[in-house]
Amino acid sequence: MITKTAMLLVNKRARNGAGRIDDVIELLRNGGMEVIEPHVNEQDSFADVIRRNADTCDLVIVGGGDGTMNTAAPGLADTKLPFGILPLGTANDLARTLGLPASPLEAAKVILGGVTRELDLGDVNGHLYFNVASIGFSAELARILTSEAKKRWGKLGYGVAASRLLAQSRPFTAFIEHDGIIEQARTLQISVGNGRFYGGGMTVETSAQPDDGRLDVYSLEISHWAELIALLPALRRGTQGRWKNVRAFSTTGLTVRTRRSHAVNADGEIVTRTPATFKIRRRAVTVFVSEGSE
Structure with missing residues (x-):
């Protein structure tokens, strides 16, 4: 089995971000995925962390709400790393648009499934x-x-x-x-x-x-x-x-x-x-x- 390495970034300030996601990590590892959690400095955005650690992983998993996904977007666009969503926010509108499960555990199963879709991004003043x-x-x-x-x-x-x-x-x-x-x-x-x-x-x-x-x-x-x-x-x-x-x-x-x-x-x-x-x-x-x- 070919093991893929996932960079896991969770916004602890998201509505459900402070909860335990050990079961999600265990599911991913049992599915043959190596999970790394890079250090995030107080002043770093998720985009910064993604750019800095892009060479250490095959994909990114972002846990949080729509604001969290927004902070990750520039790094994802720059590195072209595919990303998975753990819906941990208040509204989770992007996850809903994509038809993803509301449960983070079920969303992790989607990531393990390996099916991807290319998305456009809006751009306002950069x-x-x-x-x-x-x-x-x-x-x-x-x-x-x-x-x-x-x-x-x-x-x-x-x-x-x-x-x-x-x-x-x-x-x-x-x-x-x-x-x-x-x-x-x-x-x-x-x-x-x-x-x-x-x-x-x-x-x-x-x-x-x-x-x-x-x-x-x-x-x-x-x-x-x-x-x-x-x-x-x-x-x-x-x-x-x-x-x-x-x-x-x-x-x-x-x-x-x-x-x-x-x-x-x-x-x-x-x-x-x-x-x-x-x-x-x-x-x-x-x-x-x-x-x-x-």
Whole structure:
């Protein structure tokens, strides 16, 4: 049997990251995999650790939520090492997009199965992301929703924080440049998706796939926050583009400018500010998936 070496990186601050994963490691080793856990300095990102130890392994296993996957993305893209996901976060939207099991032990079995899929990555001002980047309401939600709140309340924390923020939210003016045109919008939120799910189960577009070569964009051009409540079922299904007050389109690149600088949230983390230029990096990373995954 050919033994493969896996670099295991677990975010202990993720919602379920502090739990014991000895059974996962035992399963991997019984499956013929050597597991190494490199030292992680306080100032290191997972991308730094992956780059530094790339020559010592055949694959990377990342345990955590979507923010953890985001921190690993640049290292995975640079080294081209395939990676497996142990879903240990609050929302685990990337794992859900890929149809991975919610159980870390079952997810480890997927890694042992050896089936891989190449994924695109979104890029906003040079920052990579798997799922969705947003300007406006979602970015403000990411700013106020602390890691402690996520850990304590789980997905409920999103709802509690969102309800508090909603009444304070006001539309802003944005200029959206794409495909040779510039559109002006008065909007509550602009979202640019590479994957399908984000924000604890919201859907950027019902048919979106993380390897379809497109960015799915929507702008919530509503005049009052109360309209967002009516939109919630559509936002969960990914059909919000059918509403008259929602601008939606697909593209391979765009730039969003705002009169006042706004934060940009990518995979639940604030990474940059407007003006924001979005691109897509085709087949940038390789991930382990279940047999028969789309």
